[in-house]
Amino acid sequence: MGLISGLLGFLFGGGRNVIRETAEVFRENADQGAERSAALRSAAMAQFGTEFQNPAKGGFDRFMDGLNRLPRPALALGTLGLFLAAMFDPLWFAARMQGIALVPEPLWWLLGIIVSFYFGARHQIKAQEFQREIGATALRVPEVIANLEMIHELRDDSPGVADTGPDAALAEVVGRAESNPALEDWRRLRKT
Structure with missing residues (x-):
């Protein structure tokens, strides 16, 4: 044991x-x-x-916290603002969109990457021919300038906006009085 x-x-x-x-x-x-x-x-x-x-955050920390909360509401409200601008002043909106048409494609890619990474989406950009896109954008400049001139001529405060020019047929149509039954009824009621 x-x-x-x-x-x-x-x-x-x-x-x-x-x-x-x-x-x-x-x-x-x-x-x-x-x-x-x-x-x-x-x-x-x-x-x-x-x-x-x-609880004792400094002013810079509070500023940065507020700044980090801005992009989503700014993008959403900015997009809604564009729709409102298009409804209230279509000519102003069209002129601004002509300017956006001149933004080169690689810059749009860069903006897309920044926004995508900010909101958590991750994707890889494919190789693109940067010079070809710049050249294509530069070729659109005369068209954009012509469009801006046409838009400027359409503004209601442009001189001669109602001028028919040398078009005789248009001048005849503009000068012809149209029948307006509501206006005729109103005139008839005023006389009595």
């Missing part, structure tokens, strides 16, 4: 467990691993919590 007692005292005596210590060399102790994991999660949550508990 002394031999077995001595062997068990050697393996498990003195607050040691040689079998457990040997096994932990090859496999993690699940209880201690869970304790370490819980301590790690608790420390991470405490760190994240302190990030949002700083």
Whole structure:
């Protein structure tokens, strides 16, 4: 009995467990691993919590927080503003869109990339022939200038906007009185 007692005292005596210590060399102790994991999660949550508990933010931090909230509403309200501008002053809107027609294609790609990355979408731009697009854009300049001149002539405050020019048929049509039953009824009611 002394031999077995001595062997068990050697393996498990003195607050040691040689079998457990040997096994932990090859496999993690699940209880201690869970304790370490819980301590790690608790420390991470405490760190994240302190990030949002700083009530004494400086002016620069508040400015940057506000600035980071602007792009989405600005894009949405800007798009709605374009629709309103097109309804209220179509000629002004058309003139601005002619200017946008001169923006080179690679600049549109750059804007698309910036907006896409800002909103989380990730895509890779394909290689494009930059010089070809610049040349194609430059070829559209005379057309855009002609369109702007036509738009300017259509404004109601342009001199001679109602001039029929040398077109005799148009002058005859413009000079001919149209029948307007509502106006005739109104005139008849006023006379009585």
